Amino acid sequence: MQLRKGTNIRELRVLSLFSLDALAIYLAWYFAQSLSTPWSIFWTTDNPVSFLPILGIELGVLASGGFYQSGESRRNYAGLVRALSIANVLLLLTAYFYQPSQFISRSHFLFFWCFSIVLVVGARFCIDQGLIMLRQRGLIRYSVMLIAEPQELDPARQMISREDRYNLVSILDARSLDVNLRYETFKSIQDKGVAEVFITWSVIKDRLFLCWQFQAAGIVLHVIPVGLEALFQACQFWSIGKLPALSFSPPTITGKDFWIKRSFDICVAGLLLMLLFPLNLLIALLIKLDSPGAILYRQVRIGLHGKTFKVWKFRTMVENAEQFQTRLEAQNEMKDGILFKLKDDPRITRLGSFLRRTSLDELPQLINVLLGEMSLVGPRPLPMRDVEKFSENHFVRHEVLPGITGLWQVSGRSTITNFEEVIRLDLTYIQNWTLLLDLEILLKTLKVIFRRTGAY
CATH class of the missing domain: 3.40.50.20 (Rossmann fold)
Incomplete structure (x- = not known):
C-alpha cells in the first residue's frame, strides 16, 4: 500500500504536467495554423492522428530535459524556453525533409514557437503560483x-x-x-x-x-x-560507467584569474595610498595624542596556503591588549568561540572606537596588498588563536589571498555570531569570484562604512 501511495503521487504529477503541456502545444499549433500563411500542411489539428508526431517531438524534448521531474527542474523557465526552441527547430527540419519540394510556411513555425513558449511557460507559472498559495495555507504538502x-x-x-x-x-x-x-x-x-x-x-x-x-x-x-552545503554548491553530478559521480571544480581564483585580480589590487591599492596619504598622517597624529603606545599595530595572521604574515593596522587598543584577552574569553559573543568578538571591549581606546566603526584602522593594510600578502577583497585573515580552533573544512578559506574586506563584512560584519556562516560566505565568494564581484563588494563596503553598521 505504501509503495502505491508514493508511486501514485509521482505518477499523478507527471500525468498532470504532461496533459497540461499537450494542451498548450495543441492550442499553440491551432493559433499558428489560423494566423500564418496557408500551406499544404500535413500536420493539422483537424486530424488528431496526424498531430501525434508534433506532440511526440515536443513532449519528448521536454521529457529528455527533465521537465517532468520533481523539484526545481520543472520550474526552470529559461530551460523550458530553450527546450521548446530546440523542439521547434526539429519540427521545422522534419517538415523540410518530409516535403523538400513543397512550400513551408515560415510564419507558421514562427507563430508556433512564440505561442508554445507563452502557453507552456505561462501555464506552468500559473500552476506553480497556485501551488505556492495553497502550500502557504498548509495544503498540498x-x-x-x-x-x-x-x-x-x-x-x-x-x-x-x-x-x-x-x-x-x-x-x-x-x-x-x-x-x-x-x-x-x-x-x-x-x-x-x-x-x-x-x-x-x-x-x-x-x-x-x-x-x-x-x-x-x-x-x-x-x-x-x-x-557540507557550501562544498556541494560547487559540484556537478554526472555518470561514469553508468554509476553516479560528483565532480568538484577547483576555485576560480587561479591562473590568469589570479593575475587579473592581483593587477587590479596593485593599481587600486597604490592609487588609494597616494590619495589617502594626508588622512593617514592625520590619523597617526590623533593616535599619538589620544593614548600612549605605537601608532601602527602589527599582528601575526594566517594567509595564503596557511603561511603566516604580519598584518598592518592603526592601533585601536591600549598597550598589551593581547595579554588582557585571556581574561575576557568568557564574554566572547561568538557562539562557537572560534573568533573573538566583544561589543564593549574595555581595551579599545576612545579614538580606537571611532576608527573601528568607520574601518579606518584597516587603511595600513593597503601596504599588505602591495606586498602581495593580501588582496582588496577576500576572506579576512585571522589570528593564530582563531585558526587553532578550526575544523578541517574551515581551512579551505586559506586557498586564496586574504582580503581587507569581503562578503562577511558586507553581509553583517560583527552581527554574524556563527563562524559556520562566515565560512559559507567565504566559500560562496571563492566559488563565484569575478572582477565585477570584487567591485560590487568594494562599493558595498563603502556603504556599510558610511552607515557604520555592525562594526565594533
Whole structure:
C-alpha cells in the first residue's frame, strides 16, 4: 500500500504536467495554423492522428530535459524556453525533409514557437503560483520524516522548511536504523503515511545498503549534506560507467584569474595610498595624542596556503591588549568561540572606537596588498588563536589571498555570531569570484562604512 501511495503521487504529477503541456502545444499549433500563411500542411489539428508526431517531438524534448521531474527542474523557465526552441527547430527540419519540394510556411513555425513558449511557460507559472498559495495555507504538502544525528537536527530542519512543500511529521535519530530497531522504524513510516524520508549524510554513510529497503517500501529517500552545503554548491553530478559521480571544480581564483585580480589590487591599492596619504598622517597624529603606545599595530595572521604574515593596522587598543584577552574569553559573543568578538571591549581606546566603526584602522593594510600578502577583497585573515580552533573544512578559506574586506563584512560584519556562516560566505565568494564581484563588494563596503553598521 505504501509503495502505491508514493508511486501514485509521482505518477499523478507527471500525468498532470504532461496533459497540461499537450494542451498548450495543441492550442499553440491551432493559433499558428489560423494566423500564418496557408500551406499544404500535413500536420493539422483537424486530424488528431496526424498531430501525434508534433506532440511526440515536443513532449519528448521536454521529457529528455527533465521537465517532468520533481523539484526545481520543472520550474526552470529559461530551460523550458530553450527546450521548446530546440523542439521547434526539429519540427521545422522534419517538415523540410518530409516535403523538400513543397512550400513551408515560415510564419507558421514562427507563430508556433512564440505561442508554445507563452502557453507552456505561462501555464506552468500559473500552476506553480497556485501551488505556492495553497502550500502557504498548509495544503498540498508531502508528509516527510527526518532521520538525523542530534547536532544536525536544526540545520536539517531548516533545509526542509526552505522547500516549503513538506510537512515534517516525525524526527528520529540515527539509532532508529540499527538492526534491532529497523523494523519498528519502517512500521512507523508506513503508519504515518510518509512517502519521503530525509536522512543526513552522517547517518547513511555507513548504512548505504538501507537504500534498497527504502526503495522496496516505495519510499523516496533524500540524503542531505548537512554541514557540507557550501562544498556541494560547487559540484556537478554526472555518470561514469553508468554509476553516479560528483565532480568538484577547483576555485576560480587561479591562473590568469589570479593575475587579473592581483593587477587590479596593485593599481587600486597604490592609487588609494597616494590619495589617502594626508588622512593617514592625520590619523597617526590623533593616535599619538589620544593614548600612549605605537601608532601602527602589527599582528601575526594566517594567509595564503596557511603561511603566516604580519598584518598592518592603526592601533585601536591600549598597550598589551593581547595579554588582557585571556581574561575576557568568557564574554566572547561568538557562539562557537572560534573568533573573538566583544561589543564593549574595555581595551579599545576612545579614538580606537571611532576608527573601528568607520574601518579606518584597516587603511595600513593597503601596504599588505602591495606586498602581495593580501588582496582588496577576500576572506579576512585571522589570528593564530582563531585558526587553532578550526575544523578541517574551515581551512579551505586559506586557498586564496586574504582580503581587507569581503562578503562577511558586507553581509553583517560583527552581527554574524556563527563562524559556520562566515565560512559559507567565504566559500560562496571563492566559488563565484569575478572582477565585477570584487567591485560590487568594494562599493558595498563603502556603504556599510558610511552607515557604520555592525562594526565594533
